[in-house]
Amino acid sequence: MSSPCIMFDPSMIQNQPKLPKEFIWSKGSGYEPDSNNQQGNHDVLNEPLVDLEGFFRGDEEAIKQASESINKACMTHGFFQVTNHRVDSSLIRAAHDQMDGLFKLPMEKKLRVQKNKGEMCGYSGAHAHRFSKQLPWKETFSFGYNYVDNDDDQEGVIVSDYIKSSLGDEFEFAGWVYQRYCEAMKDLSLVIFELLGISLGVEKQHFRKFFEDGNSLLRCNSYPPCKEPSLTFGTGPHCDPTSLTILHQDLVGGLEVFANNKWQAVRPRLDAFVINIGDTFMAMCNGRYKSCLHRALVNKKRERRSLVFFVNPRKDKVVKPPQDLVDREEDTTMSRRYPDFKWPQLLEFTQMHYRADVTTLQSFFQWLPSSNLL
Numbered sequence: 001m002s003s004p005c006i007m008f009d010p011s012m013i014q015n016q017p018k019l020p021k022e023f024i025w026s027k028g029s030g031y032e033p034d035s036n037n038q039q040g041n042h043d044v045l046n047e048p049l050v051d052l053e054g055f056f057r058g059d060e061e062a063i064k065q066a067s068e069s070i071n072k073a074c075m076t077h078g079f080f081q082v083t084n085h086r087v088d089s090s091l092i093r094a095a096h097d098q099m100d101g102l103f104k105l106p107m108e109k110k111l112r113v114q115k116n117k118g119e120m121c122g123y124s125g126a127h128a129h130r131f132s133k134q135l136p137w138k139e140t141f142s143f144g145y146n147y148v149d150n151d152d153d154q155e156g157v158i159v160s161d162y163i164k165s166s167l168g169d170e171f172e173f174a175g176w177v178y179q180r181y182c183e184a185m186k187d188l189s190l191v192i193f194e195l196l197g198i199s200l201g202v203e204k205q206h207f208r209k210f211f212e213d214g215n216s217l218l219r220c221n222s223y224p225p226c227k228e229p230s231l232t233f234g235t236g237p238h239c240d241p242t243s244l245t246i247l248h249q250d251l252v253g254g255l256e257v258f259a260n261n262k263w264q265a266v267r268p269r270l271d272a273f274v275i276n277i278g279d280t281f282m283a284m285c286n287g288r289y290k291s292c293l294h295r296a297l298v299n300k301k302r303e304r305r306s307l308v309f310f311v312n313p314r315k316d317k318v319v320k321p322p323q324d325l326v327d328r329e330e331d332t333t334m335s336r337r338y339p340d341f342k343w344p345q346l347l348e349f350t351q352m353h354y355r356a357d358v359t360t361l362q363s364f365f366q367w368l369p370s371s372n373l374l
């Protein structure tokens, strides 16, 4: 008989003296927390801080500099932060403030919007509806955001309607805030895609155009304090399967990136967005840029929150590198490093058959021919 899944109620679970075994990232899994899995024990990553002011002013020299530092960061670890991004600071603050109302909801109400296996939107406590061990010490609310309402299924529902209809009228303002926040994230992502195009020396609008009619996901993360933080993870080590991730975190800290062969902490900055390259973009640039390996630690004292916007292409688009990039490969045996695919195929793989980690993309390409999605 299978055991009932664990209920992640922060007010109760964080007071238990011992970490429930489901949250222990066991030895031998390849993902055991290292002996130093404590905040404050790691080097701080000296990643480039890309100032977008020059881009918005159309200053050629500043754009060149920004794209060069993006190129360097993406060739080494796939991670950088941006400042002067023109996202209104009061909108960012409001998006963080509205998380209070979500995470403080009574459990019974959270469960009413609980995600089921295979679903992308709704509430999840420790992903316990999907996994039975190595659970992440977090609660999440996720909202789908389609740029174009291109069909009439659930995915076409806009964030504000989804929030209001699933959580009730008292969440109307929260819905409005997250709708605006998604719009701002979409605009910012298109700026980053333009810079990525420039940095790769391809037609500068190529990626921007490709993602203009995408469909994305906004996720609110809450990582409650944990009595034994060194035995678990808030989010275990992984590369995002998506294309680009835009993350905003509070000042608690806990995000780490694997760079130069070691885990390094990312210094939180309220005025910056963290940008990660994901697996899909790595495939789109023929492996030139690295999908960023990262994780989130938890701590004994303070709840940590982050807002994560995952950018994906429209579901019928073929993911492949631009031809001019392929033509420039010196090693002709490597002219195409990955086969073509579509985002829903990788999404199905990560939701139904494989838990995203550092080798998601390779495992996906082994699975793809046997799937009936081709």
Ligand SMILES: C=C1C[C@]23C[C@H]1CC[C@H]2[C@]1(C)CCC[C@@](C)(C(=O)O)[C@H]1[C@@H]3C(=O)O
Binding pocket: 127, 136, 217, 235, 236, 238, 239, 240, 241, 242, 310, 347, 350, 351, 355, 356
């Ligand atoms: C397509 C997705 C799967 C995950 C959410 C989005 C983008 C990133 C993925 C994830 C965050 C990577 C770490 C593991 C994961 C299970 C998580 O901890 O949330 C992943 C998400 C998921 O499968 O729900």
Ligand SMILES: O=C(O)CCC(=O)C(=O)O
Binding pocket: 219, 221, 235, 240, 247, 249, 254, 255, 294, 295, 296, 305, 306, 308
């Ligand atoms: O919350 C964080 O800092 C990281 C979250 C993350 O990596 C993810 O949700 O994919």
Ligand SMILES: [Fe+2]
Binding pocket: 238, 239, 240, 245, 294
């Ligand atoms: Fe991630």
